[in-house]
Amino acid sequence: MSDENPPIEPGGTPETGPEPGKGGMLPVHPDALRADREAAGPDAVRQPADTPAPQPKRTLGQAFLDELWADNAFTVTLLAIVLAAIVGAVLMVLGDEPTRQQWAYFFYQPGKTLSASWDLVSSAYGNMFKGSIIDPDSFNRWIWGVDNVTWQRVMYPISETLTFAAPLIFTGLASALPFRAGLFNIGGQGQAIMGAIGGATVGFAFSAPGATAWILSTLAGALFGALYGLIVGVLKARTGAHEVIVTIMMNYIALLFLGWYILQKGIHDPNRPDAISKPVHPQAMFPKIFGPTATDAGLRANLGIVLALLAAWGVSWLLRRGTFGFELRAVGYNQDAARTAGMSVGLTLALTMGLAGALAGLGGVTMVHGDARALSADVVGQIGFNGILVALLGRVKPWGVVWAGLLFGAMTAGGLRMQADPGISTELVTVIQALIVMFVAAPMLVKAIFRLRKSPSSAAHVGLAQG
Amino acid sequence: MTARVHKNLAHAPAMRSAGTRRSPLRLELRGITKRFGDLVANDQISLTVEPGEIHALLGENGAGKSTLMNVLYGLLQPDEGEILVDGRPIKIKGPGDAIAAGIGMVHQHFMLVPVFTVTDNVMLGAEQIRGPGGFLDHAKARKLVVDVSHQYGLPVDPDAVVEDLPIGVQQRVEIVKALTRDVDLLILDEPTAVLTPQETDELLDVMRGLKAAGKSIVFITHKLREVKAVADRITVIRRGRTVGTAAPDAPESELADLMVGRSVLLRVEKDEAVPGRPVLSIADLVVADDRGLQAVGGISLEVRAGEVLGVAGVQGNGQTELVEAVMGLRPIAAGSIKLLDDDVTAWGTRKILDAGVGYIPEDRGVDGLVREFSVAENLVLDTYAKSPNGTRFALNRSKIESGAAEKISEYDIRTRSPLHAVGTLSGGNQQKVIVARELSRKLQLLVAAQPTRGVDVGSIEFIHKRIVAERDTGSGVLLVSSELDEVLSLADRVAVMYRGRVLAIVSPDTPRDEIGLLMAGITGKQPLPADTPGEVREAAGDTETPDAEADGEETAS
The missing domain is CATH 3.40.50.300 (P-loop containing nucleotide triphosphate hydrolases)
Incomplete structure (x- = not known):
C-alpha cells in the first residue's frame, strides 16, 4: 500500500511544516503530512488554498541533483574555482623548497617572503594561462613579425586545450546523461576503453577510402561502448544489480582485457617491442581542424572536438525535445509516475546506459583516432574518471559539461607548461581539478566560506544530513 | 534524543x-x-x-x-x-x-x-x-x-x-x-x-x-x-x-459511520444512468499486496458503459490492489480482466492506457505526477509520444504548450504558466492536472481512485462534475473512494469491499446504516457479534445466533 512508503518532504516549506527525517532518530510520521492534506476536506476548519501534495520518495541521486541545481549554482562554481586556486597556491608555496625556506624569515623580512611567494604562484598560474589559452609573448612576436613566429605557434595553446577537452566532453556527457535518469555511471572508463578497442581495431584492420575510414571506426567505437554500457543497463533493469558496483567492476574487466588484447597476434605491432597495437591507417585518423599544414607545426586539435560539440548538442536536444529524453527524465525524477504513465522503466534505464556507453566509447575513439593512433595499455588515460568530475562540474547539463570539459582540458594543457618552472609539478593540476570538483560538490562549504545567501535547497541538505 | x-x-x-x-x-x-x-x-x-x-x-x-x-x-x-x-x-x-x-x-x-x-x-x-x-x-x-x-x-x-x-x-x-x-x-x-x-x-x-x-x-x-x-x-x-x-461494545456500524463521516452530503446533479454494454469485466480476480499476502481474494465485477460503479470500503481492504491490477501495475495471481472484447489480463500499462482507459491514481504525488516536470509536461505524461504532442522520436513542444494552455483554461488549473513545475501548485490544482490529462482523451473506461483526496471543496465539486460528464458521454467509470459520501453521490451502483472481497453490490439509495455495516464486514444474512445491541441488529435485518464471527466473507456476492 502506498502509505507504507513514507513520503519524504525535504523542503520543509512553510506549507508543509517541519520536515520528517528519513528514518533517523527523530522521525516525523508521514501521516503527519498526510493528515494536513486530508484535513482539507469539505468540513475542514479553514479552507486551505494550498494543499501540499504528497511527495514521492526521494533518492539520494535526486537530492544530489537538487543540490547541484540550487540557487547560486554559477556563482558557486566560480567561487569553487577561486578557492581551489587559493588552496593550490598554498600547496605551491609549501612544495617549493626555496620559497618554503624563505618563510622561516617571515618576521625578519616579510616583504621579501611574500614577494617570493607571489612570484612563484603568479608565474605558475601565468604559465598555466600561457599554456592553455594564449602566450602574449608569442602573440606579440607574431604581430611584429619577430623570429618568424607563425600563427600556428600562437594557436598552439588553444589547440592543446581543445585536444585534451574533446574526450573529456564525451565522457562527461556519458556520466551526465545517466544522471538525469537517476543512474550513476562510474563505468565511463571501461566504456571508453571498449570504444577505443572497437575503433582502433576497425581502424587498422580495414582500409577504406577517404573519410569512410574514420567514419566506420568511429561508429564501431560507439557501438562497442554502447554494448558495454548496455550490459550494465540490462542487468540493472532485469535484476536490479546496482549500476555503481557493476560499472566499477566492468572498468577492471575492460582494462585487463585491453592489456591482453594488445599482445595478441594480429593486434600487436610486430615492429614494436613494447605492448602496443598496430597503428590505425592514416585515413582513419581524425582530420585536424587547423588543416594539414598546421599539423606539422604541432597543432593537434582534431575532429574530436567538433564531434564532442555535436554530441553535446545531441544530448541537449534529446533532453529537451526527444521523446526518449522525456521518458529518461521522467524515470529519473519519479519511477512510479513513469510506470503509471505507461513508460517502461527498465527499457529506459537500459537504453540510457547504452547511450552513455556510446558517448564514452566515442571518447575512447577520440583518444586513438585523434592523437594516439595505436592502442596501448593506458591509451585512454583517466578520461572515464575525469569525465565524472567534468559532469559534476558541468552540473550534469550538456552545455555545462562542454564548459567544464574545456576548463579541464585547459588545465591539463596549461599544467604541462606550468611544470616548466622548477618546483611545480603537474600533479598539482590534478590536485586543483579535484579541489574544484570537491568545492562544487560541497556547495554548502563554499556558501559558508563566502557567506552567500542561503538557498531554499539548503534546507534539503540539512534534511539529508539528518536522515 | x-x-x-x-x-x-x-x-x-x-x-x-x-x-x-x-x-x-x-x-x-x-x-x-x-x-x-x-x-x-x-x-x-x-x-x-x-x-x-x-x-x-x-x-x-x-x-x-x-x-x-x-x-x-x-x-x-x-x-x-x-x-x-x-x-x-x-x-x-x-x-x-x-x-x-x-x-x-x-x-x-x-x-x-x-x-x-x-x-x-x-x-x-x-x-x-x-x-x-x-x-x-x-x-x-x-x-x-x-x-x-x-x-x-x-x-x-x-x-x-x-x-x-x-x-x-x-x-x-x-x-x-x-x-x-x-x-x-x-x-x-x-x-x-x-x-x-x-x-x-x-x-x-x-x-x-x-x-x-x-x-x-x-x-x-x-x-x-x-x-x-x-x-x-x-x-x-x-x-x-x-x-x-x-x-x-458500540456497534461496528456506528464506529464505521463515525470514522467515515456523514456530515456533508455533496449531492451531484446527475441524470439517471443509461448503462450500455460492459466495458470492464473482472472475473475471480486474485491479487497479492506488496508483502505477498492476498489483498484481493476473488473479485468479480462489471462496469458498464455510461455508469459509475463505486467501490466503497474502509481503506486497506484491497481497493488499491484491485485498481493497480486493472491498470496493469500489479501482477495478477488468478482471474481475468476484460476490456470491451479484449482480454487485458496480461497487458502492460501503456497498452491498457492506449486502449482508452483513463487513470486517476490514488496517490497523485507518487504515481500521478512528476513534481519537477512542468504543468505542460505533466499534461502529456502518458500521451507525449502521440500526435499532436510528438512522435516516437521528438516532442512537439509548441503543440504541447498550446494544448496545455487550452486544458489549463478548460479545467481552470491555477498556475502562473504552463511551464511552472507542477510541484509548486496546490493539491487541488495538481489533481486537476491529472483529471485534465486523463479526461481530455477519448475514453472507454475511467478508473478513478480517491479522485478528491486532499482537495479543496471547489475542486471536489469540479472533479465530480467532470466524472459525471465523462459517464454521460458513454464511458464506464470505476470509482474507488474511502469517502462514503463521494461514492454515494457519484455512483450508480455501489460495490462494498471488505477484506479483499466484494460483500455486496447495492444501490446508492441504500440506507447508510446498511452500507456502514457492510463496510464493517457485516452482511444482512450474517449474525452480529454478541456485544452488539439489538436495535442495530434490526437495522441489519437479522437477529439470530449472536455468538458467531462477524466476518461475512463467505457470503460475498
Whole structure:
C-alpha cells in the first residue's frame, strides 16, 4: 500500500511544516503530512488554498541533483574555482623548497617572503594561462613579425586545450546523461576503453577510402561502448544489480582485457617491442581542424572536438525535445509516475546506459583516432574518471559539461607548461581539478566560506544530513 | 534524543527492573491543536487515557491520529493545548522528554538497525556501560532484554539478528525496547498494518498482557475488529477532530459511520444512468499486496458503459490492489480482466492506457505526477509520444504548450504558466492536472481512485462534475473512494469491499446504516457479534445466533 512508503518532504516549506527525517532518530510520521492534506476536506476548519501534495520518495541521486541545481549554482562554481586556486597556491608555496625556506624569515623580512611567494604562484598560474589559452609573448612576436613566429605557434595553446577537452566532453556527457535518469555511471572508463578497442581495431584492420575510414571506426567505437554500457543497463533493469558496483567492476574487466588484447597476434605491432597495437591507417585518423599544414607545426586539435560539440548538442536536444529524453527524465525524477504513465522503466534505464556507453566509447575513439593512433595499455588515460568530475562540474547539463570539459582540458594543457618552472609539478593540476570538483560538490562549504545567501535547497541538505 | 535518554538513565541507575519506578500513569491531552501552514491537522483534540487502559484511537488514514501521537511523543510541537501526566502539565520537547515522562512509542515503520542483534538494538540510544573506559556491557544489556521479555511475556531471542526475524517479532523487539526505557504508557502507531492475521492476534494478546501488568496503551488503528477485540475505550478522530468517544461494545456500524463521516452530503446533479454494454469485466480476480499476502481474494465485477460503479470500503481492504491490477501495475495471481472484447489480463500499462482507459491514481504525488516536470509536461505524461504532442522520436513542444494552455483554461488549473513545475501548485490544482490529462482523451473506461483526496471543496465539486460528464458521454467509470459520501453521490451502483472481497453490490439509495455495516464486514444474512445491541441488529435485518464471527466473507456476492 502506498502509505507504507513514507513520503519524504525535504523542503520543509512553510506549507508543509517541519520536515520528517528519513528514518533517523527523530522521525516525523508521514501521516503527519498526510493528515494536513486530508484535513482539507469539505468540513475542514479553514479552507486551505494550498494543499501540499504528497511527495514521492526521494533518492539520494535526486537530492544530489537538487543540490547541484540550487540557487547560486554559477556563482558557486566560480567561487569553487577561486578557492581551489587559493588552496593550490598554498600547496605551491609549501612544495617549493626555496620559497618554503624563505618563510622561516617571515618576521625578519616579510616583504621579501611574500614577494617570493607571489612570484612563484603568479608565474605558475601565468604559465598555466600561457599554456592553455594564449602566450602574449608569442602573440606579440607574431604581430611584429619577430623570429618568424607563425600563427600556428600562437594557436598552439588553444589547440592543446581543445585536444585534451574533446574526450573529456564525451565522457562527461556519458556520466551526465545517466544522471538525469537517476543512474550513476562510474563505468565511463571501461566504456571508453571498449570504444577505443572497437575503433582502433576497425581502424587498422580495414582500409577504406577517404573519410569512410574514420567514419566506420568511429561508429564501431560507439557501438562497442554502447554494448558495454548496455550490459550494465540490462542487468540493472532485469535484476536490479546496482549500476555503481557493476560499472566499477566492468572498468577492471575492460582494462585487463585491453592489456591482453594488445599482445595478441594480429593486434600487436610486430615492429614494436613494447605492448602496443598496430597503428590505425592514416585515413582513419581524425582530420585536424587547423588543416594539414598546421599539423606539422604541432597543432593537434582534431575532429574530436567538433564531434564532442555535436554530441553535446545531441544530448541537449534529446533532453529537451526527444521523446526518449522525456521518458529518461521522467524515470529519473519519479519511477512510479513513469510506470503509471505507461513508460517502461527498465527499457529506459537500459537504453540510457547504452547511450552513455556510446558517448564514452566515442571518447575512447577520440583518444586513438585523434592523437594516439595505436592502442596501448593506458591509451585512454583517466578520461572515464575525469569525465565524472567534468559532469559534476558541468552540473550534469550538456552545455555545462562542454564548459567544464574545456576548463579541464585547459588545465591539463596549461599544467604541462606550468611544470616548466622548477618546483611545480603537474600533479598539482590534478590536485586543483579535484579541489574544484570537491568545492562544487560541497556547495554548502563554499556558501559558508563566502557567506552567500542561503538557498531554499539548503534546507534539503540539512534534511539529508539528518536522515 | 540520544543525549536525553542518557541523561534520563544516568538519573535512574537502578532502573530496568522495568515497570517498578512509577505507578500507572494517567494521561490527559487538552485542546491539542496542530497546524501545518494553513491546514489544521489536529483541531482542539482532547482525550484522556486512564491508568491501565487500552485506549484506541480510531480514524481513517490521514485523519490526524499520527500527528496527535507525534505531538504527544515530542516529535511535533502543538500550537495550542497542553499535555498532562497525572494531572500535572508537562512540556514535551522531544522523545527524550516523553520517555522521561513515562511515554514510549512503537512506530509503524520500525526504528531498528537490521544488522544489529536484538540486544544491540534494545541498547541503542541507552547503552549499558561498564568500567571507566565506557565499554559496552553486552551481558547486562542481554540480561535486561531477557528479563523484560519474560516479565511481559514477549518471547524474543536476544542474540538474533533483527533482519532475520519475521515482522511480528521485530515489532515485539520494538515493544521490548520501549519497555526497557521503563515507560508506563505505550503508543502503538498502526501496529497491525504490517502484520499477518496470526501475528495480529498475537499482538492483541501481548497488549492484553501489558494491560494486566499495569501499562496504559494508546492503540492507533483504522481496523474495527481489532479495536473491538482489545480496546477499553475508543476515541474516533476524523479530519483532525474528535468526533466521538465510544465504548468497545458500540456497534461496528456506528464506529464505521463515525470514522467515515456523514456530515456533508455533496449531492451531484446527475441524470439517471443509461448503462450500455460492459466495458470492464473482472472475473475471480486474485491479487497479492506488496508483502505477498492476498489483498484481493476473488473479485468479480462489471462496469458498464455510461455508469459509475463505486467501490466503497474502509481503506486497506484491497481497493488499491484491485485498481493497480486493472491498470496493469500489479501482477495478477488468478482471474481475468476484460476490456470491451479484449482480454487485458496480461497487458502492460501503456497498452491498457492506449486502449482508452483513463487513470486517476490514488496517490497523485507518487504515481500521478512528476513534481519537477512542468504543468505542460505533466499534461502529456502518458500521451507525449502521440500526435499532436510528438512522435516516437521528438516532442512537439509548441503543440504541447498550446494544448496545455487550452486544458489549463478548460479545467481552470491555477498556475502562473504552463511551464511552472507542477510541484509548486496546490493539491487541488495538481489533481486537476491529472483529471485534465486523463479526461481530455477519448475514453472507454475511467478508473478513478480517491479522485478528491486532499482537495479543496471547489475542486471536489469540479472533479465530480467532470466524472459525471465523462459517464454521460458513454464511458464506464470505476470509482474507488474511502469517502462514503463521494461514492454515494457519484455512483450508480455501489460495490462494498471488505477484506479483499466484494460483500455486496447495492444501490446508492441504500440506507447508510446498511452500507456502514457492510463496510464493517457485516452482511444482512450474517449474525452480529454478541456485544452488539439489538436495535442495530434490526437495522441489519437479522437477529439470530449472536455468538458467531462477524466476518461475512463467505457470503460475498
